[in-house]
Amino acid sequence: YPYLGTLFLAVYHHKYYSSKSSTYKPINTPFSIQYGTGSLTGFLSSDVVNVAGLPIKDQGFAEAVEQPGDTFVYSEFDGILGMGYPEISEDGVTPVFVNMVNQHLVEQPIFSFYLSRDSSAEKSELILGGSDPNHYEGNFTYVPVTQKGYWQFTMDSVSISGYQITENTQAIADTGTSLLVGPDNHIALMNELIEADENGFVNCDSVDEMPAISFVLSGVPHYLFPHDYILRDVEYDQQICYSGFQSSGSDSSESSEASGPAWILGDVFLRPFYSEYDMGNNRVGFAHSK
Known part of the structure; x- marks a missing residue:
């Protein structure tokens, strides 16, 4: 090397x-x-x-x-x-x-992802041809694909601490995006409500007191809790904590059918929620990861 x-x-x-x-x-x-x-x-x-x-x-x-x-x-x-x-x-x-x-190599036109919450625990998994019930619990909530290309769907709303951040907006599920991405003004408000500084850093001692965030899909709330959306790292032997929310570089008013979906539900969302991609029925399913 x-x-x-x-x-x-x-x-x-x-x-x-x-x-x-x-x-x-x-x-x-x-x-x-x-x-x-x-x-x-x-x-x-x-x-x-x-x-x-x-x-x-x-x-x-x-x-x-x-x-x-x-x-x-x-x-x-x-x-x-x-x-x-x-x-x-x-x-x-x-x-x-x-x-x-x-080429009839898979049983069903479905693939699914389990993303491990802990890098030291069992590794993440991609299933081709179905889903793995060992990695999720309960039933899937399905959202229909609204535009073929990315796995894009309508997100009913996003709410935090009594504030409705957005409603009836387009989103995609993407394992290739590490964070949870949204319009600048919406992400700025979310970071403000969790008391993140201008660089996204938060006080590690206050993580347990932070609010849950509701993402409503097909009428069903999907909650992210502080330990889902606050990321931790070690720098110079000191633990640092920072927001898992990232601005897309555009305002919500600039998002349109032509410019693409307003939100990207990346790994911050896909770790706590097992995701299933059903190409046969053109829908995406989410269930609680085990």
Whole structure:
């Protein structure tokens, strides 16, 4: 590994070599995509892609050639696997899960996520073809997909300490987003009500006294409690606590059908709630994680 000062070591990444594959098929279409924390350019190829023992034939994917910045250097993943609808697929490439369904590799057109609350506990889990009752309790609350692309749906309301932050707004569930993201003015109010400072930090001693936050989906309140939405870390041997809410960079008045959903329910929401993505019925389900 290259040595970079005293703090960081570059992560070893597995690489794909088409010359070593007998099932590789060239496409050669140039590929470019911009992410929230990075970008990449390369070209498209096709091969048998194996995910969890499922061989997906003729799966298109991008071979990354250039990745500016440090995001992918220090990240412990080797690539990004999109689980959205074909409508937002780059260059018309059929998503992996759609091919799994079309090639009858899964029992149902459903996948689901369990995100572990504690990194030292049982690891997170992606189930392909159904859900794992060992990781959730009670019944699912389902919300219909309002626009195919991301897993987008209508959120009835968000309330905290007697204040209704918003109502009848669009949201998406996204495991690729670490925090819970919303319009600037709404996130600012939420952070104010939990007494976070301008940088999002809060007093660790006051976490237990913070309010629950209600996210109503299909008429059912889903509560986030302080230990769900306050994140903890250690810096210079001191524990620090900070808000799990992040501004989207736009005001609620700027959110529209064209600009995309107003809210992103990322990992802060998806740890306490097991999520199921039903492509057959175009709906998203949430149940309490165990």
